[in-house]
Amino acid sequence: WRVTGLARTTDREFVTTTGADLVTEIEPRAYDAVADTAGLQATAIDAVVDGGAFVGVLPIAPVAAQRGIEPTDVFVQADGVRLAELLRRGHAGDLAVRVAEEVPFSEFARAYALVGQGGLRGRVVLTF
Known part of the structure; x- marks a missing residue:
């Protein structure tokens, strides 16, 4: 391939x-x-x-x-076990994770707007 x-x-x-x-x-x-x-x-x-x-x-x-x-x-399905494994791999550096911006949960509306505007180089992460 x-x-x-x-x-x-x-x-x-x-x-x-x-x-x-x-x-x-x-x-x-x-x-x-x-x-x-x-x-x-x-x-x-x-x-x-x-x-x-x-x-x-x-x-x-x-x-x-x-x-x-x-x-x-492709359809997305909830899979807590798989999500936990992906989280572990990302934290260990084995999986490339791109974060465009971390936004406090209190500003979730701003995070939603960021995602909606498109063009981000990575994901918006809500922090608690």
Whole structure:
């Protein structure tokens, strides 16, 4: 497998430390499979070869089947055991975690607005 990460050039280090190659533009019909974790949807499926695979994360805005591609969506499920393992790995430095901003719980409305505006380089974390 060869893994490619679509990102800004300013995110090169983050992408390459995961073992992926960096690309800054989507190439049409260039990949056998695309896992679209950014929610690009129709733009991202254009990068899949005819008959390839597409996995998205926006089941409320599905991408139509096309060119022999049957899109699949990932659904999130509560899994406390798995979440605890991911937390342990992140804390140990075994899993790259990007935090855009830590916001006190008392300012949850501001945190919500930050997420809603988009374009963040990482996650907004509520602190208690």
